[in-house]
Amino acid sequence: MNRTMTIAQSEFITLVKTKAFIIGILFMPVLMGAFFAFMAYAERQVDVERRVFAVIDHTGSLFGAVREAAERRNAEFVEDDGSRSGPEFVATAIDPAGQSMDDLKATLSQRVRDKELFAFVEIPANAITATSAEVSPIRYYAESTSYEPLPNWLRGALNDEITLRRYDDAGIDHALIEQLNTRTPLSTFGLMERAADGTVNEAQEVDELARMAMPLFFLILMFMSVMTAGQHLLNAIIEEKMSKISEVMLGSVTPFQLLAGKLLGVVGVSLLLTSIYMVGGAYLVFASGRFDLLNIGLIFWFLLFLVCAALLFGSIFLALGSACSDLKDAQSMLQPAMVLIMLAYLGSFVVIRNPESSVAVGMSFFPTMTPFAMMLRIAMPPGPPLWQILVGVGGLVATTIFCVWAGSRIFRVGILMQGKAPTLPELVKWIGK
Numbered sequence: 001m002n003r004t005m006t007i008a009q010s011e012f013i014t015l016v017k018t019k020a021f022i023i024g025i026l027f028m029p030v031l032m033g034a035f036f037a038f039m040a041y042a043e044r045q046v047d048v049e050r051r052v053f054a055v056i057d058h059t060g061s062l063f064g065a066v067r068e069a070a071e072r073r074n075a076e077f078v079e080d081d082g083s084r085s086g087p088e089f090v091a092t093a094i095d096p097a098g099q100s101m102d103d104l105k106a107t108l109s110q111r112v113r114d115k116e117l118f119a120f121v122e123i124p125a126n127a128i129t130a131t132s133a134e135v136s137p138i139r140y141y142a143e144s145t146s147y148e149p150l151p152n153w154l155r156g157a158l159n160d161e162i163t164l165r166r167y168d169d170a171g172i173d174h175a176l177i178e179q180l181n182t183r184t185p186l187s188t189f190g191l192m193e194r195a196a197d198g199t200v201n202e203a204q205e206v207d208e209l210a211r212m213a214m215p216l217f218f219l220i221l222m223f224m225s226v227m228t229a230g231q232h233l234l235n236a237i238i239e240e241k242m243s244k245i246s247e248v249m250l251g252s253v254t255p256f257q258l259l260a261g262k263l264l265g266v267v268g269v270s271l272l273l274t275s276i277y278m279v280g281g282a283y284l285v286f287a288s289g290r291f292d293l294l295n296i297g298l299i300f301w302f303l304l305f306l307v308c309a310a311l312l313f314g315s316i317f318l319a320l321g322s323a324c325s326d327l328k329d330a331q332s333m334l335q336p337a338m339v340l341i342m343l344a345y346l347g348s349f350v351v352i353r354n355p356e357s358s359v360a361v362g363m364s365f366f367p368t369m370t371p372f373a374m375m376l377r378i379a380m381p382p383g384p385p386l387w388q389i390l391v392g393v394g395g396l397v398a399t400t401i402f403c404v405w406a407g408s409r410i411f412r413v414g415i416l417m418q419g420k421a422p423t424l425p426e427l428v429k430w431i432g433k
Contacts (some may be wrong), residue, residue, distance in 0.1 A: 003253045007261025012268045015232055026275055028331075034234050040113035048084040051150055054094045054108055054120035059127055062161060067091040069157040087149060092329040094120070105141065112143050121154060128165045138226045154304070214295075215352065215379040218302050219372060221277055223308060223345045225270040226371075230341070233266055234334065237321040243405050255412035263314050263404065270310045271303070294385075309371035312400045313341060315407035323427060344369040351376045363394050406431045 012014035016022075057063040070089045096104055101122075105197055110118045119142035126136060138158060140151045167177055193201045240249075278299070285294055322332045347369055351360040355377045364373040364384065374392045377384045384392075414431045 004257045004261045005256060005266065006254065008264035008268065011236070011262050011265025012272075014227070015269050016272065016398070018197075021364070022234070025273065036259070047087045047149065050088045050090060051093060051118040052090045052116075053150060053154075054092050054111075054117050056094045056096070056108075056120065056122040057125055061165075062072070062123055062127065062158065063091065063093050064160040066154075069091075069161070073153065073157075089150060089153065092117075110143065112424045119150060121157065127158075128162055128169075157408070192274075212352070214298070217281060218375055218379060219345070219348050220299075221274060222302070222306055222371060222375065223341075225274055226309050226313050226341065227305060228273060229270045229312050230264040230337075233262060233314050235318045236262070237318055238324060241259035256408045257410045259315070259318055259408045260404075262310055262318060265309055266314050267310045270306060274303070274306060278379060282318050298379055301389075304377055305371040305375050305396070307402050308396050312371075313337065315400075315403040316340075319407035319410040321428070323413075323430075340368045344372045348372045348376055355380045361388070362390065365395060367396050370396040403426050 055063050055066055057066075070091050074088050077084050077088070079085055094104070094108065099107075105120075105122070108117065110157075111117045112119060118141060121141070122139040123134035124130075124138065126134060127138065130136065138154070140154065142151070164174065167174065189204065195201055239245075253261075282294065315335045319333065320337060324333055347363055351373045352364060354360060360373060360377065361384070363369045364377055365388075366373075370392045374384070374389065374396075378389065409431045410427055
């Protein structure tokens, strides 16, 4: 045990003293700050281009309404200093003048390609009078089909005007329709509780920061810690194998002691990295006065899942890395392990959308996904039942123990192997030796 702890201590100190680790700790907050700054900058750099679009109005009565709606919309995006805060939409009427529709639309398409127009739209003749079974679609033609503001605005403006025309034809008062269509906002609250003295506590309105920010913080932090630990283990074991250091070390310790020491060292590094960012997060919480965001129980579960995830994926990385002679072989061997991590991380967003769905529950019981999925479910109200947490933790711990054991079996054989990397079936045989 003393030798294992010595290796763990050496591994821990070696990593935390590297420039890469120190720069990484400082670089991540800078990177996140730069990301949010860029997003804020991008939001300010709005589209202010002039978009001229042609209208083929087969009804003969809707073009004027479209032009007036565009002018009203354009006026809303003019700031006090005369600058614009949105694109300018300019409608121009097209008279077929006896041309066939195919020839006319071909001509307009060429004008769009020549940048004389941005797009053109064709309004069917029965747009106002048609029933739901007879209505023809409004056709929008553009070269930049990924540009959405103009077609989205046209869809709303035309349908609003068509609806008003239908109300007029039916003799319905516009003011009455506006009153009947007034929408009532909806606010989301938690459940009310009855206190011991019989009084009822007022329900709290759902806080989006507490509902989403904290789970996402834990998700990203766990993913970053696992990836950092895994990459370090992979590089370290291959470097030691190529420089023959591992052969010297195996003269004093067993392969299992060497593997266990490296795993414990990297778990310590993951906990240190996590602690640094959690202290930074706690400082922001205290600075903002949001003490309600601190949840000791949630931090306990996060640390438990983090340790298990670091041991689980770390043992896989160590086992596969020990079976390779250089980084090139390791990259191909590690693809299955990387797929498991990426599936766990990307699948977590399914859990965020609906933490109580059958898919989310199933993911939280799948060992390689449990640290991410179950952590999110615990962080998001109402949280899973206790039995689900215990079953998930039990399966994760059992899988972690098995992976550490199987990794040690592969490590025992692979650490001294040289030459061509083994195949996955060969690795399975090593486990049974």
